[in-house]
Amino acid sequence: MTSGVPQGSVLGPPLFLAYVNVIWRNIESKTGLFADDCIIYRKILNTKDVEKLQTNLDRLGDWMERNGMKINPNKSKALSFSRAWVRDPLNYSLGDQKSPEASCCKYLGIIIRNDLSWVDQVNYTVQKA
Numbered sequence: 001m002t003s004g005v006p007q008g009s010v011l012g013p014p015l016f017l018a019y020v021n022v023i024w025r026n027i028e029s030k031t032g033l034f035a036d037d038c039i040i041y042r043k044i045l046n047t048k049d050v051e052k053l054q055t056n057l058d059r060l061g062d063w064m065e066r067n068g069m070k071i072n073p074n075k076s077k078a079l080s081f082s083r084a085w086v087r088d089p090l091n092y093s094l095g096d097q098k099s100p101e102a103s104c105c106k107y108l109g110i111i112i113r114n115d116l117s118w119v120d121q122v123n124y125t126v127q128k129a
């Protein structure tokens with residue numbers, strides 16, 4: 001049993017969904033939930049947007065603590081999608097752990113790069129073929 005949800009049982013998926021389905025209620029940024037994946041994102045135009053996103057991450061961290069949920073730090077990443085040459089460093093944290101900045105991530109089977117290029121996805125697909 002992890003975080004109160006029995007693993008490998010028929011009841012596992014519906015209990016997990018009931019468990020995490022309230023994550024978005026206190027978060028102003030956009031969220032996406034799919035199976036056991038959660039993504040939080042926000043268009044950043046100024047420092048207020050940066051602060052709002054961190055506030056939302058803090059709220060998620062509080063929810064995790066109250067509900068005994070643990071996030072795998074190896075699967076948590078901070079990305080900034082932009083075609084700009086110069087980027088400000090990302091300094092987001094979830095709970096007591098800083099979210100590492102990454103140049104790309106795999107989400108729902110698609111590799112997304114911070115420069116919006118599809119080169120990694122194309123190379124991955126070609127290798128699999």
